[in-house]
């Protein structure tokens with residue numbers, strides 16, 4: 001079976017882990033963590049980057065930083081991963097779901113303003129497939145209404161909006177290094193702090209609510225409990241692994257883009273025949289080839305398509321179950337307006353295998369995809 005994801009190793013991960021081990025430095029915020037922070041800050045232009053255990057953890061930190069109180073509202077798409085909502089629900093906040101755009105599957109920025117109430121505190125744009133949301137419009141709405149913008153850039157490392165790296169545009173940005181993402185450490189993530197007003201408190205929340213980071217920099221002579229917080233920093237072993245990946249980020253992105261572009265060219269013809277719709281990347285967005293997906297005509301065709309590929313030894317997957325339709329989403333969330341695109345597109349989307357090394361299987365995958373897509377059209 002050709003898997004839909006296969007984690008890529010650069011070859012230096014174990015060597016760096018061995019170095020961390022030899023240095024006797026295993027807890028967080030050691031030399032490798034600092035290298036990762038410096039890389040992220042240089043790469044994204046963020047004021048401060050902080051490694052976390054996951055993007056979920058970075059979103060939870062953002063929810064604490066935004067000072068969300070029970071009943072506060074956070075506007076986000078329903079078409080996203082559960083963590084986008086969970087992080088805020090943990091603070092007692094209410095996710096308010098608005099529809100997505102039909103082209104990029106990102107939050108429809110023209111629907112945000114009407115969803116704002118006096119309880120609204122934040123907007124969480126999710127950059128689906130590493131393709132940017134309309135950040136100029138979103139930032140303008142947020143400034144006019146005094147809202148915090150937290151980018152869920154879990155899929156967005158090495159992508160940009162009008163030349164600005166994803167995660168570096170909102171007040172805060174959250175990245176993921178989960179093994180299904182482009183740059184990985186098994187589990188892993190980072191919080192990007194762009195609004196300098198959040199920087200000091202972000203360090204404190206990440207270190208169990210203490211000023212331990214300032215103590216280690218010699219800025220205070222003892223450290224103590226000064227705020228709420230948790231343990232959000234990963235071990236040096238994780239950072240060592242991650243740094244090896246960061247060093248190869250350009251190569252990884254280039255190779256993924258080559259695979260993505262080749263799928264895209266191959267499927268132009270079946271799109272012209274009306275059998276599928278290919279991903280849309282607006283001209284002002286540069287993307288990282290996080291995923292290649294196709295939109296089939298309907299739910300039933302998608303089921304047959306996935307089954308046909310499976311018979312050919314190819315794994316393809318779908319996601320997401322819109323959060324407003326999930327049991328927890330129905331209990332804790334609220335929907336604003338119609339979610340027509342969300343429900344329609346989530347029934348029709350399928351993701352194809354995209355990983356470094358899949359190229360040798362690509363001709364076979366392309367052939368099977370074209371056959372399965374045209375089969376659906378015939379039936």
Ligand SMILES: *Cc1c(COP(=O)(O)O)cnc(C)c1O
Nearest residue numbers: 054055056081083154176178189
């Ligand atoms: C992967 C993902 C997350 C969660 O990332 P973790 O690092 O696994 O916590 C959150 N949001 C989106 C959009 C994702 O794709």
